[in-house]
Every structure is written in C-alpha cells, then in structure tokens.
Amino acid sequence: MDIQLKKxxxxxxxxxxxxxxxxxxxxxxxxxxxxxxxxxxxxxxxxRRLEKEGLVESYLxxxxxxxxxxYYRINGQGKAHFESLFxxxxxxxxxxxxxxxxxxxx
Amino acid sequence: MNRDKFMKRLELKLxxxxxxxxxxxxxxxxxxxxxxxxxxxxxxxxxxxxxxxKPEEIALEYxxxxxxxxxxxxxxxxxxxxKIGRNPKRNFLLALPAxxxxxxxxxxxxAAAAVAVSGLFGVYAAIAKWLTGAVPGFQQLIxxxxxEILLLLISLGLISGGTLACIGMxxxxxxxxxxxxxxxxx
Numbered sequence: 001m002d003i004q005l006k007k008x009x010x011x012x013x014x015x016x017x018x019x020x021x022x023x024x025x026x027x028x029x030x031x032x033x034x035x036x037x038x039x040x041x042x043x044x045x046x047x048r049r050l051e052k053e054g055l056v057e058s059y060l061x062x063x064x065x066x067x068x069x070x071y072y073r074i075n076g077q078g079k080a081h082f083e084s085l086f087x088x089x090x091x092x093x094x095x096x097x098x099x100x101x102x103x104x105x106x
Numbered sequence: 107m108n109r110d111k112f113m114k115r116l117e118l119k120l121x122x123x124x125x126x127x128x129x130x131x132x133x134x135x136x137x138x139x140x141x142x143x144x145x146x147x148x149x150x151x152x153x154x155x156x157x158x159x160k161p162e163e164i165a166l167e168y169x170x171x172x173x174x175x176x177x178x179x180x181x182x183x184x185x186x187x188x189k190i191g192r193n194p195k196r197n198f199l200l201a202l203p204a205x206x207x208x209x210x211x212x213x214x215x216x217a218a219a220a221v222a223v224s225g226l227f228g229v230y231a232a233i234a235k236w237l238t239g240a241v242p243g244f245q246q247l248i249x250x251x252x253x254e255i256l257l258l259l260i261s262l263g264l265i266s267g268g269t270l271a272c273i274g275m276x277x278x279x280x281x282x283x284x285x286x287x288x289x290x291x292x
Contacts, residue, residue, distance in 0.1 A: 027143075033157070039158060041158035041164040042159060042163065042167050046171075048171055066142060069143070
C-alpha cells in the first residue's frame, strides 16, 4: 500500500477508534492491526504524532492486573479533525469508485 | 531476538535518529507496556516481537514524527536567543552561564586548532632541515643535527592531539547546545 495513503488512513482509523471510548495502547493497536496489514509497532508513532498535534491526550489509569496503563482519549480538536478527514476520505472513495465504474462502462 | 534485545535495539535506533532522552524514555515505556499487555493477553514474547515489526522501522517512524528538521549549531543559537526572548527574566539567568561556557568551548577549540597548526609547522621544519640543512623562511631557527626525527615525531603528535581535541570539542559543543536548548524548552 502507498505509504502516504496508508498514513492518512491510519490516522483516520486511530481517531475513529477513540470516538466512542478511551483505549489503552495495546488494545487500540490490536483493533487496528486486526484489519489493516501493518506492524503493531508502527501504530504507536501515529498516536504520538496525534498527541503532539494536540488531537489526542493520554493519561495513566490503574489496572486490576499489574501496573497502570496509558489510555488515549480524543479531544474536541481531534473530533473536528476526524470529521474533516472522514469527509475527505469519503469523497476520495466516492471519486475513485466513480472513475473505476466509468472506465468499466466505456 | 528476545524482549531485552528488542528494547536495546530500539533504544539504539531511536538514539541514532536523534531523539532526546525524554522522548526516548517515553517511547521505550510505551513498548515495555505493550510487552506486558501482550503477555497478559496470553501471547509469547516471540509472537509479540514478530507483530511489532523491526526496531529500525519503528525508530524511522518516530524520527519523522518527532524530529524537527536537523538544525546546526548556528540555528540552535538563534533558537536559544528566540527562547530567551519569550521569557527574558528566567531564561536570561539560564542563558548567561551558557554563553560563558560556549565562549570557553570556543577558546579551547582555538587552542586545539593552534596546537595542530604548530604541529604542521614542525613537520615542515623537520623535513626541510633534513632535506636542505636549513628551514627556508626561518633561517634563524636552530635545529640540532640528528634531532629532525624527534622533531618530526613530536610534531605528528601535536597534529593528531590537536585534531582529536578539535573533534572532541565539536561534540562537546554540540551536546552542550542540545542540552541548553532542551533546558530552555522546558
């Protein structure tokens, strides 16, 4: 998969996963790599970037089993960014489908 | 590769990418946590490592995410000055000793360079004396017979010592600028 396309898509997925609930790193990574073919290890840098851009925040939460875990939470700015990314994504998807369908009919 | 080796390798690669100590610590903690969570999830170390991907790849991603474009010493100084401007009272106190230290570093630099240059002259004098019996341009210089070899050896020592000191000071200066920059950033 093209690396830039993949990065944009991954950012969208990570933000999307956090919309309904806060997740800890491992859980979030599992949810993404279950569906998309990338290494577990490369999801964390994306989280870090989103955190640095001020779209996602992280906090430590005690866990029943073992030490505290770092949870990630999307903030208002992150939600707005998600909406705009998602709308871009849909229109791109739509455009690609139109083009491909058109080509086939010709 | 086991967990320990993976973490060591990741740390090394992050360092090579030029991430700060603070960033590296946080990142390493993230992956330690990933290992722990994976273990709680019933995965073996080998499985977790296989799924994590290569440390090189991970470090590359972080490098792209976190590094501002590589900046040289001059740009660092400008950025330090800029940061002083943001909080003049506090930062000036921090920056004043830094500038004094930097001047010292510069002086040591110059001294080391002078030592290396004097070595170059020594080599010239020794070879000239050996070939022609005199040192052209420096007739008044007296070098005893058969002492050319000694002079040559000492000169070569001066060159290598001076050069090494220069290189050393370059790293000291770079590390120090990085340190000051970080102090001001916090």
